[in-house]
Amino acid sequence: xxxxxxxxxxxxxxxxxxxxxxxxxxxxxxxxxxxxxxxxxxxxxxxxxxxxxxxxxxxxxxxxxxxxxxxxxxxxxxxxxxxxxxxxxxxxxxxxxxxxxxxxxxxxxxxxxxxxxxxxxxxxxxxxxxxxxxxxxxxxxxxxxxxxxxxxxxxxxxxxxxxxxxxxxxxxxxxxxxxxxxxxxxxxxxxxxxxxxxxxxxxxxxxxxxxxxxxxxxxxxxxxxxxxxxxxxxxxxxxxxxxxxxxxxxxxxxxxxxxxxxxxxxxxxxxxxxxxxxxxxxxxxxxxxxxxxxxxxx
Ligand SMILES: C[S@@+](CC[C@H](N)C(=O)[O-])C[C@H]1O[C@@H](n2cnc3c(N)ncnc32)[C@H](O)[C@@H]1O
Numbered sequence: 001x002x003x004x005x006x007x008x009x010x011x012x013x014x015x016x017x018x019x020x021x022x023x024x025x026x027x028x029x030x031x032x033x034x035x036x037x038x039x040x041x042x043x044x045x046x047x048x049x050x051x052x053x054x055x056x057x058x059x060x061x062x063x064x065x066x067x068x069x070x071x072x073x074x075x076x077x078x079x080x081x082x083x084x085x086x087x088x089x090x091x092x093x094x095x096x097x098x099x100x101x102x103x104x105x106x107x108x109x110x111x112x113x114x115x116x117x118x119x120x121x122x123x124x125x126x127x128x129x130x131x132x133x134x135x136x137x138x139x140x141x142x143x144x145x146x147x148x149x150x151x152x153x154x155x156x157x158x159x160x161x162x163x164x165x166x167x168x169x170x171x172x173x174x175x176x177x178x179x180x181x182x183x184x185x186x187x188x189x190x191x192x193x194x195x196x197x198x199x200x201x202x203x204x205x206x207x208x209x210x211x212x213x214x215x216x217x218x219x220x221x222x223x224x225x226x227x228x229x230x231x232x233x234x235x236x237x238x239x240x241x242x243x244x245x246x247x248x249x250x251x252x253x254x255x256x257x258x259x260x261x262x263x264x265x266x267x268x269x270x271x272x273x274x275x276x277x278x279x280x281x282x283x284x285x286x287x288x289x290x291x292x293x294x295x296x297x298x
Contacts, residue, residue: 002236002263004256014232014242014259018252021224021245025067033243034144034219036068037079037210037231039202042094054085054092062101064224069105071222075144077214078107081115081202083132089125095133107137115206117187118276134210149212151176179209184276193268196254198228205272207234215240229255233262233269 005012008027017024040061068078080102082094095112102109113134122128154172161171188194188201195201207230211221217239223231226244228251235242236259246252261267 002259004259008243012241013236015244016226016229016232016252016255016259017243017245018247018249019245020247021064022067024243024245025064025071025224028067028071028222028243030070031073031076032071032220033222034073034076034215035079035211036072036077036222036224037081037207038223038225039081039200039227040064040225042083042085042200054087054097057085058097058101061098065098065101065105068222068224069107069139072139073219074140075142076139077110077143077210078102078137079134079210079214080137081132081134081206084129091126091129093133095135099135102135102137107139108141109135109137110143111136111181114182116182116184119187119189136210136214144214144216146213146216147178148175150179150209152179153177183209186270186276193270194230196228196258198251198254201228202230204230204234204237204269207231208237208272211235211238211240226255227251229258232259233267236262237269 002013003009003011004014004016006016006018008015008017008024010032015024065078065080072078080095080098082098084091084093085097086092099109111134113136114131115134116131118130120129151173154177157170157172157174159171161167161169183206185203185206186192188203192203194204211234215221215235218241220241220243221231221235223242223244226232226242226246229244229246231244232242232255244255246255258267262269
């Protein structure tokens with residue numbers, strides 16, 4: 001049975017701390033975690049957060065980021081997943097606002113991953129927001145990156161070189177292709193099998209890909225804002241250990257329950273390999289016609 005600790009414990013499988021992440025981080029030794037992956041409060045006035053001035057928000061985030069950098073392994077990564085801060089109809093991309101904080105701490109940006117999804121609020125005075133961003137940064141140049149663990153199927157797996165010394169051989173990697181830096185993964189809204197009481201939980205598959213690529217078995221994964229425990233579930237599914245904090249007791253209870261159900265094999269999770277449903281694929285496409293505008297000869 002999994003050992004779930006409620007305070008820092010280096011021999012637990014999971015640490016679920018109920019309280020402010022800075023109080024948990026204080027107890028974590030330097031260089032202890034291989035990956036920090038999180039979606040911090042967005043400053044968008046959700047039920048669990050009081051809306052802050054942007055500069056106060058960034059100062060608050062800076063304190064958490066400083067601690068995350070301290071506990072990060074030499075070969076480790078930080079993945080900070082954020083959307084846009086919307087102020088009076090104007091959007092401020094939070095990844096752009098946060099980027100200088102990470103570079104100040106000497107981290108190196110490896111990818112700015114665009115997470116594209118289909119569901120969300122319908123805007124009427126701008127295009128509806130349908131992506132968020134993951135800033136993936138590393139402490140150094142010798143970082144863990146297991147590309148083979150996250151390859152996706154080639155579009156044309158049997159395509160061969162048609163000339164040159166490799167003529168006749170497969171042109172693509174038979175293990176699959178690099179998934180790229182634009183990821184289409186459904187977000188967790190009402191119909192999603194993973195939906196809980198949380199208003200903005202991660203889909204498990206989003207975190208699985210990061211964990212498989214950026215950690216090895218047995219590594220610790222930290223989520224300072226763990227919500228209903230999605231990061232812990234993704235970590236445990238792949239033989240990693242997880243540590244996280246959450247201020248709302250109801251979310252901690254849901255996280256604990258989800259972990260127990262995952263352990264018993266009873267938690268419904270959308271599989272990573274499942275293609276995204278595309279309603280356009282079922283539509284009959286009618287070829288376009290030229291529109292003739294009648295002109296009267298002058
Ligand atoms: C965007 S949500 C993260 C959801 C999470 N990714 C999941 O899949 O459930 C941010 C979470 O941070 C929590 N939170 C806000 N301030 C916090 C703090 N200082 N320490 C720990 N958790 C905090 C909020 O209650 C909220 O659940």
